[in-house]
Amino acid sequence: MSQSGVPSFAELLAGTRRSAVHLEMRDVYGVGAEAEEFEQFKRTGHVDLDPTARWWPEWLGIVREAVGRGVVMRRARIVSEPVTDYIRWEHAVTPLNIEAGELVRWLPRRQAVDIALPGADFWLFDDRLVQFNIFTGDGDWAVPPKEFSEDPAVVRLCSDAFEAVWERAVDHEKYTV
Secondary structure: OOOOOOOOHHHHHHOOOOEEEEEEOOOOOOOHHHHHHHHHHHHHOOOOOOOOOOOHHHHHHHHHHHHHOOOEEEEEEEEOOOOOHHHHHHHHHHHHHHHHOOEEEEEEHHHOOOOOOOOOEEEEEOOOEEEEEEEOOOOOEEEEEEEEEOOHHHHHHHHHHHHHHHHHOEEHHHOOO
16 A cells, blocks of 8 residues: 555556456646657657656556456547547557557547546446546646545446447547547
């Protein structure tokens, strides 16, 4: 457990046995760790798909470990079209997520208008625990950056929302930006 008493993502994923699903609904994130790569992409249109660069080794390692022990990891992104530069960059680096074992799909926002969605991005672990990721208006982490719920009604809302998005969404390989 982290010093704050809040479990880290790696700890949550280590305790997951069957599934971890992630729903992303913002068109722009402004998380500091990504800023340099994103700025380079905006300048050059180039992405570094080196899995040993920057924060990737830690992320890819915990994903590979979880997938290797049978956890199905799915990520769905609801995006506005035309997409933002950020989404274009995110799409370009997604092959690293897929290489590690994540399944990724994209859903144009106009195809999600009749889906009941929670008010924040989230991870849902084993259909029992929701971690909401809370961002500022500029897309950086809020303080505190995460909220958790095991309330069965909240878990059901998030599970139903994710499954509805997943069913309509397009596999990464078929979605063009």
